[in-house]
Amino acid sequence: MGEAQNPLRLVFMGTPAFAATILEHALGWDGGRVVGVYAQPDRPCGRGLECRPPDTKVLALAAGLPVFQPLNFKSPEAREELAALAPDLLLVAAYGLILPQAVLDVPRLGAVNVHASLLPKYRGAAPIQRAIMDGEKVTGVSIMQMDAGLDTGDVILTRELAIGPDDTAASLHDALARLGGRALLEALGRIAAGAAARTPQDPALATYAPKLRKDEGCIDWTRPAAEIHNRVRGVHPWPGAYFFWRAPGRTKPLRLALAPGRPGGPRPLDAAPGTILGEEDGMLAIACADGVYLTPAVTPEGRKRMGATAFVCGYLCEPPVAACPPPEGT
Numbered sequence: 001m002g003e004a005q006n007p008l009r010l011v012f013m014g015t016p017a018f019a020a021t022i023l024e025h026a027l028g029w030d031g032g033r034v035v036g037v038y039a040q041p042d043r044p045c046g047r048g049l050e051c052r053p054p055d056t057k058v059l060a061l062a063a064g065l066p067v068f069q070p071l072n073f074k075s076p077e078a079r080e081e082l083a084a085l086a087p088d089l090l091l092v093a094a095y096g097l098i099l100p101q102a103v104l105d106v107p108r109l110g111a112v113n114v115h116a117s118l119l120p121k122y123r124g125a126a127p128i129q130r131a132i133m134d135g136e137k138v139t140g141v142s143i144m145q146m147d148a149g150l151d152t153g154d155v156i157l158t159r160e161l162a163i164g165p166d167d168t169a170a171s172l173h174d175a176l177a178r179l180g181g182r183a184l185l186e187a188l189g190r191i192a193a194g195a196a197a198r199t200p201q202d203p204a205l206a207t208y209a210p211k212l213r214k215d216e217g218c219i220d221w222t223r224p225a226a227e228i229h230n231r232v233r234g235v236h237p238w239p240g241a242y243f244f245w246r247a248p249g250r251t252k253p254l255r256l257a258l259a260p261g262r263p264g265g266p267r268p269l270d271a272a273p274g275t276i277l278g279e280e281d282g283m284l285a286i287a288c289a290d291g292v293y294l295t296p297a298v299t300p301e302g303r304k305r306m307g308a309t310a311f312v313c314g315y316l317c318e319p320p321v322a323a324c325p326p327p328e329g330t
Contacts, residue, residue, distance in 0.1 A: 008032035008192060011087040012056070013095040015040040018177045020055035022114050025181030027063060031036040031192045034065060036085045040096045041069045041085070053327050062261040073103050089191065092146060093180065101148045111146040112187060116173075118142060118158050118204040123151035128176060129169045130209035135226070137163055139172070139247035141180040143187040145198055150208050152206075154198035156190065159183045168236040168260050193309045221274035221323055223261035225291040227313035232260050232293075244324045245276065253324040254300055263288075275324030278316060284308040286323070 010032045019039075027034055037060035042051050053061075060067045070078040083106050090111035092099070104111050117127035119142040124130075131139045140160040147153040161179055163172060190196040216241040219228060232241040241260075244253040264280060265285045271277060277285040283294035284321050299305045306314065 003099060008088040008188075009086055009107075010089055010091055011036045011038065011085055012032045012060075012081065013038040013093045013097075013099075014056050014092075014093040014098050015054045015265060016092075018095055018116070018173060019056045019093040019095070020059050021174075021177035021261060022091070022184060023059055024179050024184055025055055026091055027190055028184055031055045031188060032089070034063075035087065036066050036090075037067060038068045038070070038082075038095065041071060045210075071098055072097060079106065080105060089188075090146075091184065091186075097148060098145065099148070102148055104148065109191060112154070112156065112184070112191070113144045113146045113151070114184050115142045115144055115151055116176045116180065117209065118160065119144060119155055120201040120203065122207055122209040125207040125211040127209040128172050129212055129234045131234075132163060132167065132172065133230050134171055135230045139163055139176070141176055141183050142181050145196075152201060152203075154200050156161050156187045157183060157195050163310075166233075166260070170237050200225070218326055219243045219258060220225070221286065221293075222289050225288040227292050228230075228288055228293050229261075231265050232258060232295075236260050243274070244326045245274075245322075253327055255300070256328045257299040259295050259297040259305070261293060264292040264294040267291050272322045276316065279308040279312050282308060284311055 008031060010026060012026055014020070026037050027031050037056055039054040039056045044051050047219060057069070068081060073079055079102055082103065087107040091108040092108050092111055093114040099111065115127065117131065118140045122130055138160055140158055140159045142157045143152045144151065145156060153281055159179055189292060207307050212235065217235045219231065219241055221243065235241050241258040242255055243258065246253050247257050247304060261272065261283055264285055268277065269292060272288040274289050275287040277287055277292060279285070280292070280294060283290045283296050284298060285294055297305050297307050298311055
C-alpha cells in the first residue's frame with residue numbers, strides 16, 4: 001500500500017451567500033482542512049445601515065475557524081498573515097477582490113476559483129444576472145486555476161445548468177452555488193491526485209458581465225415582451241424591475257416596482273407600449289412592443305405590494321394610462 005497523503009491545508013476566500021454555500025461543501029471535504037477564511041470587511045447594509053458580517057464570516061465562526069478581513073493585500077503584513085497559515089491551496093468564490101500575483105504565489109498549489117458561468121463567457125462580477133438578461137438557455141460553473149487577470153485562468157472543469165423560463169437571478173444563484181460546491185469537490189479530488197487537467201481559455205470567445213447598476217432595473221416598454229421578461233428576471237431581487245407611471249389625478253409620476261411574471265398575448269392595437277391594460281388571468285397586464293407582460297404584483301413607491309385586483313381597484317380608471325419616461329435625475 002502507498003503512503004497516505006497528508007490532508008491539504010486550505011484557505012477559503014469569499015464573502016456573500018454564494019460563497020458561503022461553496023464553503024459549506026469545502027468544510028465537508030475529506031481530503032483537506034480549511035485552516036482560515038477570508039472575507040470582505042463588515043459593511044453597513046439595509047435601511048438602517050446596520051453593520052453586518054458577511055455570510056462566510058458567520059459560517060466560519062460557527063465552525064470555529066479564524067476569520068481575516070483585510071481591506072486589500074497591498075501591505076506586506078496582510079500577505080505575511082496569509083503566509084503564516086501555510087496554505088497548500090486557496091479556494092476562492094465571490095470574494096470581491098482581484099488577487100495580486102504576490103498572493104497567488106503564497107500557496108504551494110496556487111488558487112482555484114469557483115465562477116458562475118461557462119468560461120470564457122461572462123467573466124466578471126454579474127455572470128448570473130447577465131446570462132438571464134441576455135436570454136441564455138444554459139449556464140453553469142467553472143473551476144478555474146487563478147492568475148492575476150479577471151477570470152482569465154486555465155479551466156479545470158465546467159458543469160452545465162439549464163436556465164428555466166421562470167428562473168430569476170435569485171433562484172439561479174442558489175442552484176449555481178450548490179452546483180459550484182459539488183464541482184469544487186470534484187476538482188479538489190483531481191488536484192489532490194495530481195490529475196487536474198488545465199485548459200487555457202480562448203480569449204476570442206470571452207464576454208464580460210459587469211456589475212449591475214441600479215438604473216438597469218428601469219423597464220423600457222418599447223422592447224419585446226420576451227426581452228422584458230429576461231430583464232425583469234435578471235434584476236430580481238436586485239436592483240429590482242421598476243417603471244414610472246402617471247396615475248389618474250396625479251401630476252407626479254409614480255414609481256412602480258414590478259414582480260417577475262411572464263409574457264402574455266398580443267398587444268391591443270390601440271394601446272401604446274407602457275399602457276397598463278388592467279387585469280388578465282389574475283395578473284396585471286402591461287403593453288409592450290409586440291404583446292403584453294403579465295405581472296402578479298406591483299409595489300407603488302412608499303406603499304405595500306399590491307396584486308392585480310387591488311391595483312386596478314385603487315389606481316386605474318378609463319381610459320388606460322401609459323407609463324411615463326423616468327423623471328430627470330433618476
